[in-house]
Amino acid sequence: MRIVTYGAAVSLDGFIAGPNGEIDWLHFSDDVRDIMKDFFLDVDAILMGRKTWAVGQAQGQGGASGMQTYVFSRTLTSIDVPGVTLIRDDAVTFVRRLKNQPGGRICLMGGGELARPLLAAGLVEEVGLNVHPILLGEGVPMFPTSSARVPLELTDCRTIHGGCVLANYRVVQRRR
Amino acid sequence: MRIVTYGAAVSLDGFIAGPNGEIDWLHFSDDVRDIMKDFFLDVDAILMGRKTWAVGQAQGQGGASGMQTYVFSRTLTSIDVPGVTLIRDDAVTFVRRLKNQPGGRICLMGGGELARPLLAAGLVEEVGLNVHPILLGEGVPMFPTSSARVPLELTDCRTIHGGCVLANYRVVQRRR
Numbered sequence: 001m002r003i004v005t006y007g008a009a010v011s012l013d014g015f016i017a018g019p020n021g022e023i024d025w026l027h028f029s030d031d032v033r034d035i036m037k038d039f040f041l042d043v044d045a046i047l048m049g050r051k052t053w054a055v056g057q058a059q060g061q062g063g064a065s066g067m068q069t070y071v072f073s074r075t076l077t078s079i080d081v082p083g084v085t086l087i088r089d090d091a092v093t094f095v096r097r098l099k100n101q102p103g104g105r106i107c108l109m110g111g112g113e114l115a116r117p118l119l120a121a122g123l124v125e126e127v128g129l130n131v132h133p134i135l136l137g138e139g140v141p142m143f144p145t146s147s148a149r150v151p152l153e154l155t156d157c158r159t160i161h162g163g164c165v166l167a168n169y170r171v172v173q174r175r176r
Numbered sequence: 177m178r179i180v181t182y183g184a185a186v187s188l189d190g191f192i193a194g195p196n197g198e199i200d201w202l203h204f205s206d207d208v209r210d211i212m213k214d215f216f217l218d219v220d221a222i223l224m225g226r227k228t229w230a231v232g233q234a235q236g237q238g239g240a241s242g243m244q245t246y247v248f249s250r251t252l253t254s255i256d257v258p259g260v261t262l263i264r265d266d267a268v269t270f271v272r273r274l275k276n277q278p279g280g281r282i283c284l285m286g287g288g289e290l291a292r293p294l295l296a297a298g299l300v301e302e303v304g305l306n307v308h309p310i311l312l313g314e315g316v317p318m319f320p321t322s323s324a325r326v327p328l329e330l331t332d333c334r335t336i337h338g339g340c341v342l343a344n345y346r347v348v349q350r351r352r
Contacts, residue, residue, distance in 0.1 A: 012303070012305070012319070012328060012343075012345070013190060013318075013319035014189060014190045014319075025325075119311070127188075127311075129188075131343070133327070133328040133329055133330050133345055134325060134326065134327050134328055135295070135303075135319055135322075135324075135325065135326040135328065136325055137319075137321065137322035137323055137324050137325055137326070138321050138322065138323065142189075143188075143189035143190075143311055143313075145313065145314050146311075146313035146314065147313055147314065148311075148313050149201075149310060149311065149312055149313055150310065150311035150313070151309070151310050152188060152309040152310055152311065152339075153309060153339055154309050154335065154339035154340075154341065157333070157335045157341050159330065159333045163328075163329055163330030164330075165330065165333050165341070165343055167188075167307070167341055169188070169309055
């Protein structure tokens with residue numbers, strides 16, 4: 001079954017962007033570039049919610065070449081970008097089916113509104129954070145409030161350039 | 177001037193306790209015991225809010241021997257425990273004065289309701305987290321919402337027993 005990784009760069013207080021989408025605090029480095037490059041070698045599908053899609057569009061990003069991007073939205077009616085598919089169905093149902101199809105790794109992009117139901121449904125195998133040395137105070141949370149506890153197992157932790165901490169976790173799947 | 181360290185054990189999503197104060201997910205180990213022992217060697221004062229005090233009282237904890245504990249509350253009228261002082265004044269004013277008095281390190285305990293104004297006022301020099309491998313989903317946040325950004329500098333990061341990540345930061349004080 002295909003593996004879903006939920007990854008994001010976050011502030012120490014868990015925000016992936018400021019209250020108005022600010023990402024001026026993000027630290028890009030050769031470390032980050034190398035890590036992203038290695039990670040995306042095995043990825044051939046990207047999942048994101050409408051808001052993340054809108055942020056990418058505003059920055060002039062479209063679909064990623066060689067990848068299938070799925071944008072989940074009940075309000076959008078169409079997306080006319082090659083390699084990008086609008087999914088108006090229930091995310092849990094769709095992702096469960098997608099994981100059973102042949103293919104590579106699946107990357108789940110933050111914000112957390114899409115991650116929450118997928119984590120709760122046990123459809124996410126890995127969580128990766130690039131923790132930046134700042135408290136933003138407010139913003140878009142990587143992990144929105146949820147009533148479900150999710151136990152994790154630390155698989156890797158290291159300090160990278162700029163005082164960022166890279167921490168990767170395996171989701172401990174509970175028996176269902 | 178005395179140094180204030182704000183430290184706590186947190187879930188990966190930033191909670192120091194569950195919604196009903198649950199701390200059953202905390203991982204105690206020889207690593208934690210040694211780290212706490214070393215840290216508290218230099219500490220001679222502890223700051224906490226009313227709720228943290230109440231949690232400690234419920235667990236049968238009083239003041240710590242050899243330390244002065246300050247409990248901040250506007251609703252409590254008295255605390256009759258040796259070594260424990262109730263502070264009904266403004267926390268920022270009190271801590272600013274305390275830091276200028278002779279003494280050792282000051283430990284600021286979570287929850288974050290007391291930490292927020294002290295961080296915003298530039299009265300906290302260090303932030304230390306013991307990040308546990310779990311998403312709690314909801315609970316008592318280490319860093320409550322604030323409108324102030326606080327830049328940090330990573331001073332130490334290492335993995336300890338149980339897949340916990342110990343991360344220490346120096347607060348980058350802005351010029352005032």
